[in-house]
Amino acid sequence: MPVTHRPIDFCNFTITYTHPGQGDHVNVYIWVPFDDWNGRFLGQGGGGWAAGWDMTLAPSVAAGYAVAITDSGHQFYPNLADMSDIRSWTLTSPGNINWALLQNFASRSLDDLPKIAQQVIKGFYGEPAKYSYWQGCSTGGRQGLMSAQRYPKNYDGIVAAAPAINWATFVVSELWPHIVMRKVGYYPPYCEFEAIRRAAIEACDELDGVKDGVVAAPGLCTFDAKSIIGQPFDCEGDARKISAKAAEVTNAIWEGPIHDNGRRAWYGIPHDTAFSLKSPFGPPNGLALTICDAKNENCKGKPFAMSISWIRDIVMRGQEIDLSDMDEEAFWNTLRRSVSEFASVISTNDPDLSEFKAAGGKMITWHGLADQLIPVNGTSDYYEKVLALDPEARSFFRYFEAPGVQHCMGGPGAAPDTVLDTIIKWVEQGIAPETLDAATVPADKAEAAKHRPLCPYPLVAAYVGGDLAESGSFECAESFDVKKRHTEL
Structure with a gap:
């Protein structure tokens, strides 16, 4: 979402609640604009072990959304370095997992968030939001898919970018x-x-x-x-x-x-x-x-901080272990243990989206092909399983790959930045995206951005002639030999 630079006038609600008998304290942060509310609610996702990023609130409320995030019951993490040790909340005592907080992070707080936010919005404006949307990348992408799979009526539209699906498998495989x-x-x-x-x-x-x-x-x-x-x-x-x-x-x-x-x-x-x-x-x-x-x-x-914390502080129940010295046998044992014990809790890889479809929901996922943290083939694998179960899934769920784009952002490739607008058009006007508009971020101010269309998987953006910096020089096709085919014709 493009950032709007202007003063913002809003009300900040912080709701703290608990699940009876769980001993947890979850915070939901809701910002609602006094003026220029667009009538929409936007749930924002997090990254890594952070269930929500507070830095996403201001741009969203400036754009007219009533916006909310959750901390799922544990602290925010300002950077990846702080994510290498999560024992302060993943364990109730040495060797014992805090299942309440793990389940909050994995799923439960995601169901609570829109319900609490909509009550606040109704109390503030006198009416609930007409439409509800979710936007997130990485952990936020996983949260979006979790919402579609387990809580299919919570959002009308979901943007789930570079999603951390297959969590129990890929986080160990990162090692x-x-x-x-x-x-x-x-x-x-x-x-x-x-x-x-x-x-x-x-x-x-x-x-x-x-x-x-x-x-x-x-x-x-x-x-x-x-x-x-x-x-x-x-x-x-x-x-x-x-x-x-x-x-x-x-x-x-x-x-x-x-x-x-x-x-x-x-x-x-x-x-x-x-x-x-x-x-x-x-x-x-x-x-x-x-x-x-x-x-x-x-x-x-x-090793990557997320792998360290997941394996040591959850799979191994807080054991002191040097993962840089793990051998191959221990790796395979750890991977099996992670999948068998935690896939059903957090992996978000259920391809059955029939309830989300029946509820009228729409979802867009995109993933950078140069993602350095989450292998992109895991996302295409998931999407193919969705299509195998429902060959008509493109009617409500579309996936796009972005060549040269790194994890959520960065890299020499063209990344989409108006996906939220695209999902809104799909939900509210019935205009399904045939492409996503994408642009590069020039390294030099004197350089102009290059524009490319991102095509719905498995189609690719084939060059058909013209200026390489313009989207119109490409068209979606089954293979990259379109220019040759056009010449032969």
């Missing part, structure tokens, strides 16, 4: 790069990972018919890191060559966790995805983050 590095006995420095990634982009960039530094056709990219073993690269002024061990590690990370019998446990990351990135919410993050000395040598792995 896979470190399992691989330990097994191979080598932790590549960032510069070596980056050199391999750039070589992959060079090899696969034009598979979509456009050279733009973005791998828009990751399914066609078969680049093998072993093909560049010995190739020179620069590591902050130090001349080096791609090592065989770095190539082995990288291929395994791209492939994702595979059992010895060849059965896939989960997905890897696409070839153009960064192995680690600086984060606006804290220290560098990524699934293959390594920390090295001043010479970019003697590197060690640093």
